[in-house]
Amino acid sequence: MEFLANLINGMSLGSVYAIIALGYTMVYGIAKMLNFAHGDVIMVGAYICFCAVSYLGLPAIAGVALSVVGCTVLGIVVERLAYKPLRNAPSLNVLITAIGVSYFLQNAALLIMGSDPKSFSSVISLPALRLFDGALTISATAVLTILACVAIMVALTMFTGKTKMGKAMRACSEDRDAAQLMGINVNSTISMVFAIGSGLAAIAGVLMCLAYPTIMPTTGSMPGIKAFTAAVLGGIGSIPGAALGGILLGVIEIFARAYISTQLADAVVFGVLIVILLIRPAGLLGKPVHEKV
Amino acid sequence: MSKFTDFAQRRRESTKMVPVPSVSIMPERDLGKAPALECLHLGIDFGGLKAVDDFNITVGRTEICGLIGPNGAGKTTVFNLLTKVYAPTRGTIMVDGQDTAGLDPARVNRLGVARTFQNIRLFNTLTVEENVAVGLHNQHHCGMATSILRLPHHWKSEKLYHERALELLDIFDMAGLADHEAGSLPYGAQRRLEIVRALATNPKLLLLDEPAAGMNPSETAELMENIVKIRDRFQIAIMLIEHDMNLVMNICEGICVLNFGKIIAKGTPEEIQRNDAVIEAYLGKQKEVEA
Amino acid sequence: MGINMLKPQTRSTIITYAIVIVAFVAVTLLDAMGLISHSLSGQLVPICAYVSLAVSLNLVVGVSGELSLGHAGFMSVGAFTGVVVAGCLTRFGIESELVLFVLSAVVGAAAAGIIGFLVGIPVMRLRGDYLAIVTLAFGEIIKNLLNILYVGVDDAGLHFSMRDSGSLGMSQGTILINGPKGAVGIDKISTFALGIVLVLITVAVVLNLMHSRDGRAIMAVRDNRIAAESIGINVTKYRLMAFTVASALAGAAGVLYAMNYSTVVPSQFDFNQSILILVYVVLGGMGNISGSIVSAAFLTVLPEVLRPINQYRMLLYAIVLILVMVVPHLKVYQRAAESLRRRFRKDSPEPAVAAEGGEADE
Numbered sequence: 001m002e003f004l005a006n007l008i009n010g011m012s013l014g015s016v017y018a019i020i021a022l023g024y025t026m027v028y029g030i031a032k033m034l035n036f037a038h039g040d041v042i043m044v045g046a047y048i049c050f051c052a053v054s055y056l057g058l059p060a061i062a063g064v065a066l067s068v069v070g071c072t073v074l075g076i077v078v079e080r081l082a083y084k085p086l087r088n089a090p091s092l093n094v095l096i097t098a099i100g101v102s103y104f105l106q107n108a109a110l111l112i113m114g115s116d117p118k119s120f121s122s123v124i125s126l127p128a129l130r131l132f133d134g135a136l137t138i139s140a141t142a143v144l145t146i147l148a149c150v151a152i153m154v155a156l157t158m159f160t161g162k163t164k165m166g167k168a169m170r171a172c173s174e175d176r177d178a179a180q181l182m183g184i185n186v187n188s189t190i191s192m193v194f195a196i197g198s199g200l201a202a203i204a205g206v207l208m209c210l211a212y213p214t215i216m217p218t219t220g221s222m223p224g225i226k227a228f229t230a231a232v233l234g235g236i237g238s239i240p241g242a243a244l245g246g247i248l249l250g251v252i253e254i255f256a257r258a259y260i261s262t263q264l265a266d267a268v269v270f271g272v273l274i275v276i277l278l279i280r281p282a283g284l285l286g287k288p289v290h291e292k293v
Numbered sequence: 294m295s296k297f298t299d300f301a302q303r304r305r306e307s308t309k310m311v312p313v314p315s316v317s318i319m320p321e322r323d324l325g326k327a328p329a330l331e332c333l334h335l336g337i338d339f340g341g342l343k344a345v346d347d348f349n350i351t352v353g354r355t356e357i358c359g360l361i362g363p364n365g366a367g368k369t370t371v372f373n374l375l376t377k378v379y380a381p382t383r384g385t386i387m388v389d390g391q392d393t394a395g396l397d398p399a400r401v402n403r404l405g406v407a408r409t410f411q412n413i414r415l416f417n418t419l420t421v422e423e424n425v426a427v428g429l430h431n432q433h434h435c436g437m438a439t440s441i442l443r444l445p446h447h448w449k450s451e452k453l454y455h456e457r458a459l460e461l462l463d464i465f466d467m468a469g470l471a472d473h474e475a476g477s478l479p480y481g482a483q484r485r486l487e488i489v490r491a492l493a494t495n496p497k498l499l500l501l502d503e504p505a506a507g508m509n510p511s512e513t514a515e516l517m518e519n520i521v522k523i524r525d526r527f528q529i530a531i532m533l534i535e536h537d538m539n540l541v542m543n544i545c546e547g548i549c550v551l552n553f554g555k556i557i558a559k560g561t562p563e564e565i566q567r568n569d570a571v572i573e574a575y576l577g578k579q580k581e582v583e584a
Numbered sequence: 585m586g587i588n589m590l591k592p593q594t595r596s597t598i599i600t601y602a603i604v605i606v607a608f609v610a611v612t613l614l615d616a617m618g619l620i621s622h623s624l625s626g627q628l629v630p631i632c633a634y635v636s637l638a639v640s641l642n643l644v645v646g647v648s649g650e651l652s653l654g655h656a657g658f659m660s661v662g663a664f665t666g667v668v669v670a671g672c673l674t675r676f677g678i679e680s681e682l683v684l685f686v687l688s689a690v691v692g693a694a695a696a697g698i699i700g701f702l703v704g705i706p707v708m709r710l711r712g713d714y715l716a717i718v719t720l721a722f723g724e725i726i727k728n729l730l731n732i733l734y735v736g737v738d739d740a741g742l743h744f745s746m747r748d749s750g751s752l753g754m755s756q757g758t759i760l761i762n763g764p765k766g767a768v769g770i771d772k773i774s775t776f777a778l779g780i781v782l783v784l785i786t787v788a789v790v791l792n793l794m795h796s797r798d799g800r801a802i803m804a805v806r807d808n809r810i811a812a813e814s815i816g817i818n819v820t821k822y823r824l825m826a827f828t829v830a831s832a833l834a835g836a837a838g839v840l841y842a843m844n845y846s847t848v849v850p851s852q853f854d855f856n857q858s859i860l861i862l863v864y865v866v867l868g869g870m871g872n873i874s875g876s877i878v879s880a881a882f883l884t885v886l887p888e889v890l891r892p893i894n895q896y897r898m899l900l901y902a903i904v905l906i907l908v909m910v911v912p913h914l915k916v917y918q919r920a921a922e923s924l925r926r927r928f929r930k931d932s933p934e935p936a937v938a939a940e941g942g943e944a945d946e
Binding site for chain 3: 440
């Protein structure tokens with residue numbers, strides 16, 4: 001029973017990682033950049049939801065909606081102002097810019113919201129589910145998180161596979177110049193990907209704060225790194241890879257915490273990443289790239 | 294020794310299985326010596342496609358050999374196999390009598406195979422002289438600690454690299470460009486620098502992938518002279534891929550024609566020019582032309 | 585003979601050393617005149633440490649061309665090893681601060697170099713972003729392991745534990761490393777002069793390596809791996825060499841850094857620290873050693889200078905960082921820079937390629 005409870009908790013945490021990792025992987029796929037500020041969008045999303053509910057008195061669902069909209073706009077604005085001018089710059093310059101954006105968001109949040117942690121539990125709280133006569137207790141949050149992740153995955157798969165915009169997105173990931181020659185508006189496609197990724201990050205932020213109900217300006221940074229790890233683990237650029245990597249990472253983390261050592265949980269997670277990359281250097285579902293000679 | 298007998302035996306066996314085309318293109322002066330290159334039943338599959346299949350060739354120690362064929366025939370793939378950029382699916386490659394099975398590109402180079410690339414691959418941010426000096430890497434050693442501590446051996450080595458690099462650059466009259474950044478050179482000079490860098494590794498076999506691409510007729514004429522000059526001076530074998538038939542027919546002693554990954558003809562330039570299979574590969578069937 | 589007569593390589597080497605020495609002389613003079621604020625003089629040793637770290641990371645990122653996100657991990661290995669060495673030597677009666685520092689730095693560098701070599705063996709099989717994430721992972725693993733490491737010394741020698749300080753089994757020894765509480769009771773023996781010496785050594789190692797047979801091989805692999813292989817360069821060996829040397833130098837810088845404080849904790853050496861060092865390198869220019877020196881010093885001082893507007897300083901720092909990266913790529917800026925260049929150098933020919941990295945090259 002304990003094993004099952006851990007598994008569900010792991011999958012729930014993994015679902016959050018997966019949702020964040022989707023944003024990382026989509027942005028990487030299309031813009032070939034590591035968006036280090038992505039983790040901080042989670043934090044912004046969580047704060048928006050928190051403010052909407054506790055200061056404006058809106059219902060929780062409206063808070064979530066507002067936070068998705070807010071982060072989507074944030075994603076588009078950041079892309080336009082900070083990343084777009086660097087479209088053809090060396091990738092490291094883009095990386096440093098993303099780090100700058102990350103510092104900016106963290107410190108702006110620090111100025112506006114203060115450094116003291118805000119308790120998220122006052123915003124949304126869900127009852128726990130008791131199964132097998134109370135032998136197995138699952139938080140409704142965990143179930144909700146997993147369901148949300150599945151729904152997002154299905155929606156994204158349909159979007160990229162079936163819709164015109166989704167196809168444009170895949171075309172841009174494959175070859176940006178060729179896509180442009182085929183009449184695809186590359187700039188608006190990239191904006192769209194940032195918008196989707198940031199919107200997802202907002203959802204992830206709310207979900208994460210349901211499970212770990214405190215928000216600080218640095219809330220997003222560690223989950224951001226873990227999600228980045230998950231995206232690489234699954235094969236960066238691959239959408240199913242991000243989902244697989246995220247869930248795997250969450251499960252490993254919870255199991256390591258339960259059965260090995262709380263302090264070493266992160267070390268175990270990163271250790272697994274290293275081992276997997278040594279066996280499959282392009283991640284679990286990534287395609288190895290061969291250089292043409 | 295045993296390796297060599299082994300190989301000779303395998304060759305006899307394999308000749309029985311698949312007849313190697315009868316025309317030998319090795320020049321007489323190289324007969325009786327271990328060839329610079331010997332390939333037997335070399336092949337590679339990409340997925341289900343046999344990109345190169347049953348490639349057999351012998352290149353004499355001082356031979357200039359041309360590898361020609363229509364676009365997509367697999368010529369560059371052959372070079373990539375010879376230098377182990379791709380691992381062959383089948384067959385044997387012998388360089389100077391030594392089997393290259395299991396070696397990586399760096400080791401193959403140390404055995405004596407150097408190459409240039411169709412899409413030029415220079416060390417663009419290094420100077421011309423440094424590019425050649427990197428080529429001299431395995432010709433003279435100087436350890437990391439010696440260099441960091443700037444011991445006398447370091448300075449001696451640097452002097453040696455400098456002198457030797459200039460000497461090699463002089464073949465193409467490029468010594469004056471020594472301090473220029475390689476990436477800033479004009480196209481033709483970049484192609485020449487790639488040849489000098491390959492020569493710096495002291496090869497026994499030099500592979501040139503379209504050395505005359507993008508050159509004008511006078512540059513090509515100069516290049517032809519230089520290729521022969523390099524062979525005479527360094528006494529090495531040169532194998533080249535080239536679409537400029539004037540160059541190929543004039544300086545190659547043996548020519549090997551590739552189509553769809555297979556050798557369709559081997560022989561002297563005169564023989565190749567008269568070969569029906571070659572004409573067909575390049576121009577299509579006679580009937581179709583007439584129709 | 586003017587400085588312009590020298591080869592560009594020699595000239596940039598001379599300028600690099602000159603920057604360090606002039607900075608040292610200037611700061612020493614200003615300090616003697618009492619013109620250096622207390623908060624700034626407290627930053628002098630960290631500045632030296634960060635300069636060394638930036639220069640050494642530049643060997644990996646700029647010279648070898650591999651993105652490393654775990655440099656702080658090697659810094660911490662050096663720092664904690666140095667603390668242990670200094671603690672032991674003090675216990676066994678060595679009092680000279682110079683001897684203590686030099687031995688700690690040497691052993692710290694060696695330890696970090698060995699760890700760097702061991703980490704590098706698997707890491708160097710990977711490429712690009714995959715390599716970057718694995719260096720990040722190793723950095724975090726090192727931090728995690730240091731978090732549960734307990735080291736103490738008594739007359740019987742060193743004691744290690746991975747559980748808690750109680751299980752070290754000492755009755756009256758000194759605890760040197762105390763798990764998450766980090767290294768405590770460090771003798772503050774780092775000085776600005778020692779820092780400058782370390783910077784000079786770091787610069788010399790990196791520059792001498794760059795301008796040698798092995799350094800050229802490292803740069804050749806960076807510029808074109810396939811071509812480097814084709815001329816017989818053992819690619820893995822040279823990537824590993826750059827990584828190991830940089831790790832060792834980071835270890836020495838870690839010792840300098842740790843010996844400036846009475847306490848250091850493992851969480852100081854996290855991913856953000858690695859990123860901070862990377863920012864110095866990118867801002868200073870890839871492979872540009874003097875650039876790394878200047879940008880590391882400038883960016884370490886910047887938050888101090890901004891202290892009067894304490895609340896907003898990190899926000900401003902972030903904005904500066906973004907602007908420095910973005911502005912050179914704005915069309916408006918490029919046009920303005922182009923017209924300025926024309927005005928000042930009418931007779932010199934236009935460069936074929938506009939400055940690609942946005943920053944000056946060596």
